[in-house]
Structures are given as structure tokens and as C-alpha cells.
Amino acid sequence: MDIDFIDSLETPCIVIDRHKAEKNIARMQEAASRAGVDLRPHIKTHKMCGYAGLQIRQGAKGITCAKVSEAEVMADSGIDDIFIAYPQVGNFRLERVVKLAGRCGRLILGVDSLESAGMLSQAFLKAGMRGEVRLEVDTGARRTGVPYEQAVSLARAVDRMPGLKLTGIYTFKSLVLQGTPTKDIKAAAKEEGEMMARLAGDLRESGIAVKDISAGSTPTGTAVAETGLVTEIRPGTYIFNDHMLCCEGWARPEEIAACYYVTVVSTPRPDYAVIDGGTKTFPMDILLDTPPYYYPGYGLVEGHPHLCLRRMNEEHGILESKTGDTGLHVGQVLRITPIHICTAINMQNTVYEYHEGKISRLKVDARGMLV
Amino acid sequence: MDIDFIDSLETPCIVIDRHKAEKNIARMQEAASRAGVDLRPHIKTHKMCGYAGLQIRQGAKGITCAKVSEAEVMADSGIDDIFIAYPQVGNFRLERVVKLAGRCGRLILGVDSLESAGMLSQAFLKAGMRGEVRLEVDTGARRTGVPYEQAVSLARAVDRMPGLKLTGIYTFKSLVLQGTPTKDIKAAAKEEGEMMARLAGDLRESGIAVKDISAGSTPTGTAVAETGLVTEIRPGTYIFNDHMLCCEGWARPEEIAACYYVTVVSTPRPDYAVIDGGTKTFPMDILLDTPPYYYPGYGLVEGHPHLCLRRMNEEHGILESKTGDTGLHVGQVLRITPIHICTAINMQNTVYEYHEGKISRLKVDARGMLV
Numbered sequence: 001m002d003i004d005f006i007d008s009l010e011t012p013c014i015v016i017d018r019h020k021a022e023k024n025i026a027r028m029q030e031a032a033s034r035a036g037v038d039l040r041p042h043i044k045t046h047k048m049c050g051y052a053g054l055q056i057r058q059g060a061k062g063i064t065c066a067k068v069s070e071a072e073v074m075a076d077s078g079i080d081d082i083f084i085a086y087p088q089v090g091n092f093r094l095e096r097v098v099k100l101a102g103r104c105g106r107l108i109l110g111v112d113s114l115e116s117a118g119m120l121s122q123a124f125l126k127a128g129m130r131g132e133v134r135l136e137v138d139t140g141a142r143r144t145g146v147p148y149e150q151a152v153s154l155a156r157a158v159d160r161m162p163g164l165k166l167t168g169i170y171t172f173k174s175l176v177l178q179g180t181p182t183k184d185i186k187a188a189a190k191e192e193g194e195m196m197a198r199l200a201g202d203l204r205e206s207g208i209a210v211k212d213i214s215a216g217s218t219p220t221g222t223a224v225a226e227t228g229l230v231t232e233i234r235p236g237t238y239i240f241n242d243h244m245l246c247c248e249g250w251a252r253p254e255e256i257a258a259c260y261y262v263t264v265v266s267t268p269r270p271d272y273a274v275i276d277g278g279t280k281t282f283p284m285d286i287l288l289d290t291p292p293y294y295y296p297g298y299g300l301v302e303g304h305p306h307l308c309l310r311r312m313n314e315e316h317g318i319l320e321s322k323t324g325d326t327g328l329h330v331g332q333v334l335r336i337t338p339i340h341i342c343t344a345i346n347m348q349n350t351v352y353e354y355h356e357g358k359i360s361r362l363k364v365d366a367r368g369m370l371v
Numbered sequence: 372m373d374i375d376f377i378d379s380l381e382t383p384c385i386v387i388d389r390h391k392a393e394k395n396i397a398r399m400q401e402a403a404s405r406a407g408v409d410l411r412p413h414i415k416t417h418k419m420c421g422y423a424g425l426q427i428r429q430g431a432k433g434i435t436c437a438k439v440s441e442a443e444v445m446a447d448s449g450i451d452d453i454f455i456a457y458p459q460v461g462n463f464r465l466e467r468v469v470k471l472a473g474r475c476g477r478l479i480l481g482v483d484s485l486e487s488a489g490m491l492s493q494a495f496l497k498a499g500m501r502g503e504v505r506l507e508v509d510t511g512a513r514r515t516g517v518p519y520e521q522a523v524s525l526a527r528a529v530d531r532m533p534g535l536k537l538t539g540i541y542t543f544k545s546l547v548l549q550g551t552p553t554k555d556i557k558a559a560a561k562e563e564g565e566m567m568a569r570l571a572g573d574l575r576e577s578g579i580a581v582k583d584i585s586a587g588s589t590p591t592g593t594a595v596a597e598t599g600l601v602t603e604i605r606p607g608t609y610i611f612n613d614h615m616l617c618c619e620g621w622a623r624p625e626e627i628a629a630c631y632y633v634t635v636v637s638t639p640r641p642d643y644a645v646i647d648g649g650t651k652t653f654p655m656d657i658l659l660d661t662p663p664y665y666y667p668g669y670g671l672v673e674g675h676p677h678l679c680l681r682r683m684n685e686e687h688g689i690l691e692s693k694t695g696d697t698g699l700h701v702g703q704v705l706r707i708t709p710i711h712i713c714t715a716i717n718m719q720n721t722v723y724e725y726h727e728g729k730i731s732r733l734k735v736d737a738r739g740m741l742v
Contacts, residue, residue: 010463010741044685066686086686089636089647089702092381112637115701143687144637144645174684265460266483266515274515276460279656280717285683312656313545314415314713315437315457316514330486331460342685346651347718349739368720368739370381 005359006333011263012277014338014348016362018355020257021051021239022058028221028238029059035225040064040083040214042236045342047366048351049077051239062106064234068096069369071107077365080105083134083214085170085234087116087144093371094123101131110170112136112146117158124163133158134168134212139195141174148195152202159208168212169203170234171196175219175248185249189223192216197229219250242341243300253337258345260299260336262317264328273319273328278312283343299336304328309336376730377704382634383648385709385719387733389726391628392422392610393429399592399609400430406596411435411454411585413607416713418737419722420448422610433477435605439467440740442478448736451476454505454585456541456605458487458515464742465494472502481541483507483517488529495534504529505539505583510566512545519566523573530579539583540574541605542567546590546619556620560594563587568600590621613712614671624708629716631670631707633688635699644690644697646705649683654714670707675699680707 009015032039038061043052052063052074062081065071071082081104088097088109097120101107111117111133124131135155138145146154151169159166173192175185192215200210216224216233218241225233237244240258241251260281266274282298297309301319307326311318319326328334338344345351349368350361380386403410409432414423423434423445433452436442442453452475459468459480468491472478482488482504495502506526509516517525522540530537544563546556563586571581587595587604589612596604608615611629612622631652637645653669668680672690678697682689690697699705709715716722720739721732 007462011461013741086647087636087701090382090634090704091378093634112639113701116636119702138639142639142643143682143684143689145639147639263461263464265458265487268483268509268513268516268518272513276457279654279714283650284655285650311514313514314717318514330458330484331490333461343650346685347739350741368718370384370721 005354006261008359009261009333009352011261011333012275012281013261013352014258014345015261015352015354015359016240016258018353020255022054024239024241024255024257025055025058028235031222032225032233033059035222035228037225037230038232040232040234041239042066042085042234043070043074043366045236045239046345047364048362049074049079049365050362052079053077055239061232064236067369067371068093068100069371070366071104072096072100073366073369075100075104082106083108083110083234085110085136085172087112087136088120089116094119096371098123098127098129098131101129102127106132108132108134108167110134110136110144111158111164112144114154114157117161117164121161121163130163130165132165132167134170134214135166137169137171137196137199139171139173139192141172143172143174145171148199151199152206155203155208156206166208168210168214169196169199170212170214172217173215173220175217185219186223189216189220190227192220193224193227193229218245219248237342240341242344243337243339256337258338258341258351259302260338260344262334262336264330264332264334267326267328267330270325271321273326275317275319275334276315278314278316280314281347282309282312282317283340283347285340285343295339299338302335302337304334376725377632379730380632380704380723382632382704383646383652384632384723385629385716386632386723386725386730387611387629389724391626393425395610395612395626395628396426396429399606402593403596403604404430406593406599408596408601409603411603411605412610413437413456413605414441414445414737416607416610417716418735419733420445420450420736421733423450424448426610432603435607438740438742439464439471440742441737442475443467443471444737444740446471446475453477454479454481454605456481456507458483458507459491460487465490467742469494469498469500469502472500473498477503479503479505479538481505481507481515482529482535483515485525485528488532488535492532492534501534501536503536503538505541505585506537508540508542508567508570510542510544510563512543514543514545516542519570522570523577526574526579527577537579539581539585540567540570541583541585543588544586544591546588556590557594560587560591561598563591564595564598564600589616590619608713611712613715614708614710627708629709629712629722630673631709631715633705633707635701635703635705638697638699638701641696642692644699646688646690647686649685649687651685652718653680653683653688654711654718656711656714666710670709673706673708675705
């Protein structure tokens with residue numbers, strides 16, 4: 001990325017390098033296509049209709065969302081194959097889901113309990129419709145998802161519910177358990193694929209027509225695809241990448257397509273300087289359930305390895321120097337690599353896009369939605 | 372707050388109890404008025420024009436902002452006495468500052484270095500205007516602010532700069548240093564007042580007409596006001612309060628005017644349940660530069676002291692039970708006390724307001740601004 005556009009930026013901001021993002025999209029699409037699985041990227045990372053459209057045009061089967069409010073925004077932009085990979089609970093949510101199903105070519109919904117499936121069944125029945133659902137299975141992440149050993153019995157119950165059509169199963173296998181990231185991604189992906197394929201087999205034996213077996217996040221996505229045991233992967237972060245994915249061995253620093261630009265606003269003493277972004281700019285979900293000191297800081301200052309962003313207030317980021325001297329001056333613009341790009345973009349109403357020598361401003365269309 | 376409006380909420384969301392907020396505003400205003408100091412609340416907490424207007428109508432002298440983009444939004448709503456308590460660095464910022472000064476009754480700007488003051492001086496000179504500035508002094512927080520011992524010499528230089536009019540000094544004295552919160556707020560406030568009064572005296576002796584001595588955040592605000600040593604306080608969080616302020620001894624739980632409502636979406640096993648908000652709903656800046664386990668969790672589940680929100684993904688909040696049994700069911704709505712309300716509201720495009728039995732939706736007008 002050229003840096004001659006710096007003068008046109010208002011900081012603190014995030015700049016996306018469109019060319020790099022396109023290469024990242026192509027790389028994941030090629031891996032999925034080569035393995036013969038569908039790619040259904042999670043839009044949680046970018047939340048922008050333009051980038052979702054780009055993923056579709058490059059070959060993605062459809063998209064994944066976490067919220068119906070986000071799915072609505074995506075459907076408005078013309079995307080018509082959407083999976084909301086989240087249990088739909090609450091009347092306010094069900095009403096919007098049923099409405100969306102009525103105007104979206106294909107809408108698939110997550111279910112992971114008798115209760116949530118029952119509510120969904122009632123909502124679709126009431127509307128005289130039939131909703132397509134996938135069963136979420138817990139393969140070790142301990143968040144949503146029916147416990148693995150109970151999946152067959154829940155699937156049977158859901159399959160019998162009127163108003164619903166069970167067509168698949170899905171899982172998210174966290175790489176971080178009890179605060180310790182898995183080192184062996186291939187082994188984790190193999191286990192993920194095998195667990196899902198075994199369950200699909202059991203369900204088919206029970207007479208349930210499981211068509212889609214969906215798994216895989218960004219770090220595990222290509223490895224899960226290569227097992228040949230699933231039909232679909234749902235990575236999200238790969239579109240931009242970040243420091244976390246470099247740590248996990250999936251991306252290289254030069255493949256990171258989004259970074260911060262900040263301005264040094266104060267250099268009160270030699271050993272620290274202040275930049276114009278703090279906790280309202282840099283997310284602090286560095287590594288879930290792990291103390292922040294596990295990571296080098298809330299962002300990495302490019303070209304200044306001696307600087308550490310470890311202390312912030314709401315609009316103040318304090319860069320401390322390991323050498324006792326920051327070497328920075330007031331007005332200097334710095335480039336900072338995000339630790340986790342999904343929550344970083346989620347803080348912004350707009351981001352900049354750098355494309356073929358030009359810089360423009362994009363709205364983060366689906367950010368800040370509730371439902 | 373009544374809970375009969377729960378059915379009308381879309382979760383996850385923040386609900387503000389207008390009546391409690393009004394009482395909080397009145398309480399701080401009375402304390403300031405009683406001590407004979409100006410109250411200039413920081414709008415960083417609410418970022419809503421309506422609440423800023425309410426603070427003014429109840430007696431606040433003006434408002435404090437961190438960003439010129441936020442100040443513009445406030446000025447658009449008719450507020451005409453604004454202090455941007457932040458060094459104004461970067462041409463993109465200076466242009467907007469000068470423009471705003473031209474249309475705002477009184478705009479005061481922070482300066483804390485020769486460099487930032489020089490840039491501001493040039494920008495105002497070019498526009499044929501004179502900008503009112505206050506010198507930010509570091510009284511121990513080690514973020515922006517000229518080092519205390521260099522304040523007199525910087526003030527002299529700023530006072531001589533064309534295009535600027537130095538009328539005051541200000542500081543933010545953090546209660547949290549090296550990760551350890553100060554226990555004795557009165558003592559901290561006394562020190563803050565004494566340092567600022569001593570500096571003001573030194574400056575006046577040098578012939579600089581220091582009119583305003585501004586200090587005090589929410590926990591220290593009333594105590595600083597009572598020292599009689601400052602002319603203005605700038606608290607922000609007091610309007611809504613939060614768990615952090617209860618820990619600091621400033622607020623009582625019943626004075627917290629803003630809380631989360633979330634829905635339980637999954638109860639896969641007895642010992643944990645999942646709610647529909649995660650790291651994109653609950654901020655994680657629990658206590659700056661302190662590991663998250665210092666605090667009980669990312670929010671406190673009201674009425675369920677055995678539940679702990681310690682693990683999150685982007686849209687998943689995992690409530691773990693200390694007793695091994697959450698006792699929750701799918702569809703249950705929970706009320707969660709925010710740890711830090713300023714960064715919590717900053718995640719939301721809109722919040723609900725509960726007022727005289729009615730619930731309505733308010734836009735968080737000035738959130739997500741860059742500059």
C-alpha cells in the first residue's frame with residue numbers, strides 16, 4: 001500500500017487495502033473450490049454489503065451472519081442465500097426472521113435446543129411457511145450448540161417439527177480453550193471434520209436427510225475443507241486477516257489488508273507518547289479469557305518495534321518505549337496492525353478503502369444492529 | 372424501573388432510566404453549585420444531544436468533548452459553550468476546529484505542547500481569528516498534559532503566540548495508576564486541587580491571566596469542587612453511573628441509570644448458558660492495564676449472583692454458574708449492570724430510554740466519529 005494518501009485521512013481510522021482483500025478472498029475461494037466444498041463466508045468481519053457482494057461474485061455459495069438485523073441489511077443489497085448461524089430466540093427476533101425468510105431466496109437458521117426450535121416452528125407455522133434450519137452442535141467450544149452426545153435425539157425431534165425443514169448440521173470449534181490456543185490446527189480440523197461426518201452418518205441412518213455439513217473458521221477452514229468430510233466452510237476473518245491470524249500461523253503480515261492510521265498528539269516525556277485512539281478505537285478482546293499481557297499490546301506499531309500500546313483511556317492510546325525513548329514527534333502519523341480485525345471494524349461507522357491509488361470512505365453497513 | 376416494558380425491547384440493548392439520570396444530573400449540579408464552581412460535564416458518556424441539553428438546562432456552564440467531530444454534533448443541537456479537552460493535532464482536525472470556532476459562541480481548545488499550540492496558532496491566524504485555549508497539565512496520569520514542572524514555561528510561550536488566547540489550565544488526575552486504584556479519593560482530590568491552584572498562582576505571578584482552573588472526573592469531582600481551589604469540574608460518567616463507580620465508592624447500585632437487557636439463547640449444559648451479547652456488546656476495558664480477572668466479569672447479572680460473564684465471543688456471552696447450575700431457561704431476559712458505561716454506550720447506535728412508563732429509542736448522536 002502506498003502511503004502518499006496519508007494527508008487525506010482523518011485519524012484515528014481504519015484503511016482497507018482493496019487489492020489485498022481481493023487476493024485474500026481469492027485464496028480462500030480457491031482452497032474451498034479445490035477441496036470441492038462450498039464457501040459461505042461470515043460477514044461479521046467486514047459488515048459491508050460491497051465486500052459481501054465481492055465474496056459472492058468470486059464464487060461464495062452465500063453468506064453467514066450472526067444477527068437477523070445484519071442479514072436484513074445484506075438481503076437489501078441483493079444477497080439471497082443467507083445462513084444466520086445463531087439460535088433465534090425472542091418474539092422480536094422471530095418476527096423479523098419470518099419476514100426475512102419471505103423475501104430472501106434461501107434463509108437458513110440455526111437451532112440448538114428443543115426450546116429454540118419449538119419457537120421457530122411456531123413462528124413459521126403461524127405465517128404458513130416452512131423454515132430451513134441447521135442443527136448447531138458443540139464440538140468443544142462450550143458456547144451455543146447442542147452437546148455432541150445429545151445431537152441425534154435433538155435432530156430427530158427437530159426433524160418432526162412442523163414448519164421446519166432440517167437440512168444440515170454446523171459447528172464452530174474454537175482454537176482457544178481454557179485460555180490456551182491449539183497449536184496443531186491440522187489435527188484440530190481433522191477432529192472437527194470427523195466428528196461432524198460421524199454425526200451426519202448417524203443422522204442419515206436415523207432417516208434424517210442431512211445435506212449440509214458446515215464447519216471451519218478462518219484458521220481451520222482450509223484444513224477442514226481438505227479433510228473431505230464436510231460440505232461447507234464458514235470463515236470470516238480471512239478477508240482482511242490480522243495479527244491474531246498471523247500468530248495462529250494462517251496469515252503472513254503482508255496479507256493483512258486492514259490497518260489503523262493514528263496521529264501522535266502529544267509527546268510529554270521521552271519514554272511515552274499519546275496517539276488519538278484509545279479504548280473507543282482499539283478493541284480489547286485480545287485473546288478471549290486470557291489476560292491482556294498475553295499479547296504484545298492492543299495493536300502493533302509498524303516500523304517501531306520498541307513501542308508498546310499497553311495503556312489506554314477512551315480517546316488516549318499511550319505508546320510506551322522499551323528503550324526509554326519513543327523517537328516520535330507531535331503530528332506524526334503511525335500505521336498500527338490490528339490484533340483482531342472483526343471487533344476493530346465493529347467500532348467504526350465508516351472505514352477508508354484504498355483502491356488503485358484512490359482513497360474513499362465506506363459505510364460499515366451492518367454495524368451497531370441489536371437483534 | 373418497572374419491568375413491564377421488557378416485551379417491547381429488542382435485545383441485546385441498553386436501557387436508560389431517564390428519571391434516575393435526571394436525579395444524577397441534579398446531584399452533581401447541586402454539589403458544584405454549592406461549592407461555587409462551574410460544572411462542565413463531559414459528554415463522552417452519553418454522546419446524546421438530548422442529555423447534553425438536559426445538563427445545560429439544569430445549570431451546567433457548558434460541555435466538554437474529546438473530539439471536534441463530537442463537538443460539531445453538539446453545536447448543531449444548539450449548545451454554544453464547548454471545551455474540547457484534547458490537543459488538536461493534524462490539519463484535518465485544525466480545519467474543522469477553526470470552522471467550529473466561527474459558529475460556536477465559545478469554543479475552548481486544549482493545548483499541551485509547543486508543537487500543538489503552534490499548529491493551532493497558525494490555523495487561527497490564517498483564518499484571521501483568535502482561539503481560546505487552556506493548557507493541559509499532567510498531575511500524575513501520564514497521558515496527555517505537559518509535565519507539571521514544565522507548565523509555567525510552556526504557558527508563557529503559549530500566552531505569547533498570536534491567534535491564541537490562554538484563559539485557563541486543566542488536568543485529569545487518574546485514580547488508577549500502575550494498575551492500582553487509589554482508595555482515598557478525598558486525598559487525591561485535595562492533591563489535585565492544590566497542584567492546580569499552586570500552578571495558577573505561579574502563572575498569575577508571571578502575568579498570565581488564568582481565569583479557569585478545571586479539574587475533577589466523576590469520582591473526584593465533588594471532592595475537588597469542595598476544596599475551593601478550582602473554578603470548574605468536568606465529570607462525565609455520573610449521569611448514568613456504573614459498577615466501576617460503585618467500586619470507587621462514588622455511586623450506589625440504585626443510582627445506576629443505565630443497564631443492559633439480554634436474552635438467554637441457549638442452555639446447552641447445566642453449568643453454563645449463552646446470552647445474545649458478546650464482545651461486540653460488552654466492552655472489555657474493565658480496568659485499564661489490569662487483567663480482566665481483577666473484576667467479577669464483563670457485566671453483573673442482576674438477581675443472579677452465582678452467574679459470571681467471564682467468557683465471550685463476538686456475539687456470544689457465556690454465563691458460567693459458580694454452583695454448577697445456571698437455573699436459566701431459553702428465552703429468559705436478564706438485566707446486566709455495566710462495568711463501564713462510557714465504552715458500553717459507545718458500542719451502540721441507539722439506546723432505549725424509559726421515561727414515565729414509556730419506552731422509546733434514542734440515537735447515540737455523536738458515536739463513531741473519527742476526528
